[in-house]
Amino acid sequence: MEALSNRKKVLEQKPMNFWERIYLPAIFQGMAITFRHMFKKKETIYYPEVQREFSENWRGMHSLKRDEDGRERCTACGLCALSCPAEAITMVAAERKKGEEALYREEKYAAVYEINMLRCIFCGLCEEACPKEAIYLDGPIVPSDYLRKDFIYGKDKLVEQPFNSKV
Amino acid sequence: MSDKVKVIIDGISVEVAPGTTILNAARQIGGDIVPPAMCYYSKLEGSGGKCRTCLVKVSKGSEADPRPMPKLVASCRTTVMEGMEVQNITSPEVVDARKGVVEMLLINHPLDCPVCDQAGECDLQDLAFNHGAAETRYEFERRTFDRIDIGDKIQLHMNRCILCYRCTYVADQLTDCRQQGIVGRGDHAEISTYIEKAIDNDFSGNMIDVCPVGALTDKTFRFKSRVWFTKPVDAHRDCPTCSGKVMLWYKGDDVIRVTARKDENHEVEEFICNTCRFDKKATKDWVIEGPSRIEHTSVISSNHYDTLKPLPVIQENKALMAANKEELERTKKS
Structure with a gap:
């Protein structure tokens, strides 16, 4: 039957001549390519001592942001946990007491905020859902560990350090 | 003469008892053509006519007098007439007016849905999502109040109140004596118990349920969960x-x-x-x-779920769990 697209290529198979049959030229050609690579620039990067540059839309470890006064932005609205397709986020809300106005921005804050980094698929939906611009996936690669429980990151690891630029 | 009157709402005809309001006639049809209502509450006598979200266009007054009504009418307060024709979502004029009403309701309503316990079951949130504009044009300070405790179980956030009066009707009609009302007029109006008297009544908690926004919330549920x-x-x-x-x-x-x-x-x-x-x-x-x-x-x-206790994804094997007790404990954060 005739082919409809005419894109098929029929390869001719000729019998090998003497030089091809002894394989030595092909072996030397291959060795020459290998040898040439010794003088080229190495592509290997020695992680974690050296780190490759991340692209601008890289999504790494989460961080909970603070506002310009150093107060936590998160108000525990639960939209990140709702949008999370992997159900990696849990939180417990609490009410801000009198005298804690410098710590938390809104009258409600997250007393406990946990992300299970083994469940997280780094899709960035929590970042998109956040109405308070409190969570961003702008961190590095999540480091490896031995125990599963150590991958549940609490507020101690997630909240970014207060911005101390008072000179 | 039959004791039912026939009205046509958005092209759907329905026969209702005389004296029924347009809103209740539409509710008998059900579906998308039911006008939204923020203040009207069928269980509370005298409610309605305040929020104006249920505005509809009456394109034909009745069989006897087929002239259209000159202005949009509040469907919760207008009773039906024989042969009346009403337009709700089929009239661009109504949709546009409703958008304006939502904008007015949101003028003083704070954008604190992430904090508010009502979020997710809030009528105003649904209304604004379905009918409102994404941005406000209001440039001035919103009016703010301190939180007030009404009794030890109910909290009043006057910031969020849209003055629908439903809670005052609850206090009036379900209880013996009047304990709560609206003080002040116009922009200064606010819900208050007289002399900030704590409401102490068996049915006072219902004002939480009738509140269409998060103005009256359950203090025992405050910030417990979304x-x-x-x-x-x-x-x-x-x-x-x-x-x-x-x-x-x-x-x-x-x-x-x-x-x-x-x-x-x-x-x-x-x-x-x-x-x-x-x-x-x-x-x-x-x-x-x-x-x-x-x-x-x-x-x-x-x-959502269909059974009270959904089946486990993996069948629980007690022997296996006992054998792997140590491994399982490692998965939990102490």
Whole structure:
């Protein structure tokens, strides 16, 4: 039957001549390519001592942001946990007491905020859902560990350090 | 002469008893053509006519007088006439007017949905989502008030109030003496109990349920959980003061909130007493009927389930769990 697209290529198979049959030229050609690579620039990067540059839309470890006064932005609205397709986020809300106005921005804050980094698929939906611009996936690669429980990151690891630029 | 009058709402004809309002006639048809209502409450006498979200266009007054009504009318306050033709969502004029009404309702309403406990079951949130503009044009300071405790179980956030008067009707009609009202006029109007007197009544908790926004909230539920992380379950108990038919809101194995059951118009079916609402928060107090029906458009149904205890994804093997006890403990954060 005739082919409809005419894109098929029929390869001719000729019998090998003497030089091809002894394989030595092909072996030397291959060795020459290998040898040439010794003088080229190495592509290997020695992680974690050296780190490759991340692209601008890289999504790494989460961080909970603070506002310009150093107060936590998160108000525990639960939209990140709702949008999370992997159900990696849990939180417990609490009410801000009198005298804690410098710590938390809104009258409600997250007393406990946990992300299970083994469940997280780094899709960035929590970042998109956040109405308070409190969570961003702008961190590095999540480091490896031995125990599963150590991958549940609490507020101690997630909240970014207060911005101390008072000179 | 028949005792029913025929009206046509958005091209759908319905026969209703004379004296029915357009809104209730539309509710008998149901579906998308029901005008939204923020202040009207069928169980509360005299409610309605305040929020103007239920505006409709009457394109034909009646069979006897077919002239259209000159202005948009509030459907909760206008009774039907024989042969009346009403346009709701089919009239661009109504849709546009409703958008304006939503903008007016939101003028003083704070944008604190992430903090508010009503978010997820808030009528104003749904209304603004469906009919409102994404941005406000209001440039001035919103009016602000301090939070007020009405009794020890109810909290009033006057910031969020849209002055629908529903709660004052509850206080008036379900209780013997008047304890709560609206003080001030116009922009200064606010809900208040006279001389900030704590409301002490068996049915005062119902003002939480009738409030269309998060102005009156359950203090025992304050910041406990977002609504969409809890699972509503129908339950009842023998209550000497009320019908005892409620919805329990579960988080895990704990009842964290008790509310009255609501129908498809988000209205309470039967008012419940404060004992049921605030004091009975253990599973053993209740006879559980099953999961409540939640609209599929509601955010609460995002973790909807058909059985009370869903089957485990992996079958539990006790012997295996005992053997791997140490491994399992490692997965939990101490």
